[in-house]
Amino acid sequence: GPPIFDRNWGRQEDRSKKIKILPDDLPLLPPSQATHEQLAEANSVFNAHFGVEEETPTMAVATASAGDPKDLLFRSWESDYLCCPTYKPSFEQCLLAVQGKAPFPDGYRLIKSRLYHKNQLCVPEKLRLSYLVGLHEITIPHTGVEKLVQEARRRTHPFANLATRCAEVVAHCSLCQVNKPRH
Known part of the structure; x- marks a missing residue:
């Protein structure tokens, strides 16, 4: 398959001595060209290599922002709705409704x-x-946490930890x- 990780992406000079060398068999691809699945695979290879057991909020935000958000x-x-326990029933019924086989929920x-x-x-x-x-x-x-929360609440069907996740994105x-203004 296509390569999935660019060894030099995201490194900072002052941290370079602390980062172990990545495995030689890890394929290369700039994160902006990787699919969500490829980024998830690269993340799991990275975690396994460095002994990371759990994805931290920092890693989750970095993975989410590594690709182009326009993608x-x-x-x-569709596959995301079908894997989402929150929206799968409504999505499936809407698909049937479009075909005239059931009413819309x-x-x-x-x-x-x-x-x-x-x-x-409804975001899966x-x-x-x-x-x-x-x-x-x-x-x-880049308008800050409050405006991001306000806009997300206006546009998006409510979900748990929305404000916390918005704060993580901005942080x-x-x-x-x-x-960021300094006081």
């Missing part, structure tokens, strides 16, 4: 293969962090940290 806009979410509809509840986008669990990174980087570029955004 999330153009790829199908109350308040749900499909627009361009995306599931909406009333006027809010697996895509939530990437979605928030996309909102933060593209839709309301791990290098551009926001560089431009």
Whole structure:
């Protein structure tokens, strides 16, 4: 398959002596060209090599932001909905409703293969962090935690830990940290 990890991506000079050499058999690919699945595979290879047992919020945000957030806009979410315990039943019933085999579930509809509840986008669990990174980087570029939370609540069907995840996205955004006002 295509290579999945660029050995030099994300390294900082002052940390280079602390980072072990990656395995030679680890394929190379700039993160912006990798699919979500390839990034997840690279992350698990990296974790196994360095003995990381659990993904930290920093690693999750880095993985989510490594790719181009616009990719999330153009790829199908069908498999993500079908793997999501929260939205799978509603998504499946909407698919049947589109074919005329069942009524639409109350308040749900499909627009361009995306599931909406009333006027809010239902984001599958697996895509939530990437979605928030996309909102933060593209839709309301780098406007801080409060505005990201406000916009996410306006656009997105509610999900657990929304404010916490928005805070993680902003806290791990290098551009926001560089431009953060100092008091």
